[in-house]
Amino acid sequence: MATIKDVARLANVSGATVSHVINKTRKVNPETVERVQAAIQSLGYRPNSQARGLKTGASSLIGVITFATYDPFFSEVLAGIEGCAYAAGYGVMLRHAEFNLQAQVDSINLLLSNNIDGLIVNSPTITAEFYDLIRTIQRPCLFLEFYDPVLPVDSIQSDNFNAAYQATQYLLGLGHRRIACIGGCAYEQVSVSQRRKGYEKALLDAGIQPREDYFVMTQYLTLQGYAAFKSLLSLPEPPTALLTYSDLLAIGALRAAADLGLHVPEDVSIIGFDDIELASFSVPRLTTVNQDKKRMGELAFQQIQRRIAHPELAPEHIVLPTRLIIRESSTPLA
Numbered sequence: 079m080a081t082i083k084d085v086a087r088l089a090n091v092s093g094a095t096v097s098h099v100i101n102k103t104r105k106v107n108p109e110t111v112e113r114v115q116a117a118i119q120s121l122g123y124r125p126n127s128q129a130r131g132l133k134t135g136a137s138s139l140i141g142v143i144t145f146a147t148y149d150p151f152f153s154e155v156l157a158g159i160e161g162c163a164y165a166a167g168y169g170v171m172l173r174h175a176e177f178n179l180q181a182q183v184d185s186i187n188l189l190l191s192n193n194i195d196g197l198i199v200n201s202p203t204i205t206a207e208f209y210d211l212i213r214t215i216q217r218p219c220l221f222l223e224f225y226d227p228v229l230p231v232d233s234i235q236s237d238n239f240n241a242a243y244q245a246t247q248y249l250l251g252l253g254h255r256r257i258a259c260i261g262g263c264a265y266e267q268v269s270v271s272q273r274r275k276g277y278e279k280a281l282l283d284a285g286i287q288p289r290e291d292y293f294v295m296t297q298y299l300t301l302q303g304y305a306a307f308k309s310l311l312s313l314p315e316p317p318t319a320l321l322t323y324s325d326l327l328a329i330g331a332l333r334a335a336a337d338l339g340l341h342v343p344e345d346v347s348i349i350g351f352d353d354i355e356l357a358s359f360s361v362p363r364l365t366t367v368n369q370d371k372k373r374m375g376e377l378a379f380q381q382i383q384r385r386i387a388h389p390e391l392a393p394e395h396i397v398l399p400t401r402l403i404i405r406e407s408s409t410p411l412a
Contacts, residue, residue, distance in 0.1 A: 080124075085121060144200040151371060158372035195382075224269060234374055236370075236397070242367075256316070260322045262296070294309065322348070332360060344409065348407045350364045350367070350407075351366060
C-alpha cells in the first residue's frame with residue numbers, strides 16, 4: 079500500500095507539501111499540486127482519514143440523522159447535502175432513527191465516535207432529552223424543518239405558513255368551500271405545523287370556520303393518506319377539495335378516491351406538498367407545493383461548513399420560498 083512518503087518521492091517534494099495539498103492547509107504552487115495529484119493517482123494512494131483526524135482534530139465527516147430515509151423528499155435534500163460535501167472534500171454519514179429517542183441518542187453517539195465535524199438533523203420528534211444531548215455534543219448542528227429559538231443551533235425550513243395559505247386560497251378561488259386537510263407531525267416547533275395555521279387562516283379570511291372533522295393528523299405514509307381520505311369521504315358532508323402535508327399522502331388520497339368510484343379532479347380536487355418526481359407521473363398529475371429540496375440540502379451543508387469555520391457566529395434561521403405547481407388534480411368546483 080502506497081504511503082505519503084512514496085507520493086512525496088515520486089512527486090519530488092517533501093512529505094509536508096503532500097500533506098498540504100491533500101488537506102488544503104497551505105497554498106501550494108499549482109504546478110506542484112498537479113505533480114502531487116498525478117503521483118497520488120499513479121500510486122493509488124488513499125489518505126487515512128482517521129489518522130488525519132487524530133492529527134488535525136477534524137475528520138471531514140458530516141453526520142446526518144433522519145427519521146425517514148425512505149421519504150423521496152428527504153432523498154433529494156440528502157442529494158444536495160452530499161453533492162456540496164463531496165465538492166468540499168467531506169464525507170457524509172447517514173443514520174436512520176425513526177421516531178425513537180433512544181435510536182436518536184444511539185445514532186448521535188455512533189456519529190460522535192467517528193469524530194464528525196458537524197451534525198444535520200431531520201426529525202419531527204425533538205424531546206427535552208434530545209435538546210440536552212444536542213447541547214453537549216460540542217459540534218456545529220443544524221435542524222431541517224424544525225425551529226426553536228431556545229435551542230442554539232442553525233435551522234432551515236420552507237415558508238410553510240404561506241405555502242399552505244396560498245394553496246388553500248387557490249382552492250377557494252376555484253369555488254371550493256368544503257376543504258379538508260391531511261396533516262403530519264403535530265409538534266409546535268416542527269415548522270410543518272405552520273401549514274395548519276396557513277390552511278386555517280385562509281379559510282377564516284374567506285369567512286369559513288375551519289372544521290375539526292375536516293382535519294386529520296397522521297404519519298407521512300401513502301397508506302395513511304389513503305386511510306385518512308377514505309374516512310373524510312365517508313362524512314355526511316364530504317369535502318370537495320383536499321390539501322395534504324406531502325405528495326405521498328396526496329397519492330394515497332388519489333387511490334382512495336378512485337377506490338370509492340370518484341374522479342379527480344371532477345369530483346374532488348387534491349393538492350400535495352413537496353413536488354417529488356412521482357407527482358409529475360401520478361394519474362392525474364398532482365397539483366402540489368414545490369419545495370427546493372436540493373437547495374435546502376446545499377444550504378444545510380454550507381451552513382455547517384460556515385459554522386465549523388466560525389463557531390462564534392450567532393445561530394441563523396433560514397426560510398426558503400415555495401411555489402404552487404398547478405397540474406391536473408385540481409379544477410373549479412362544478
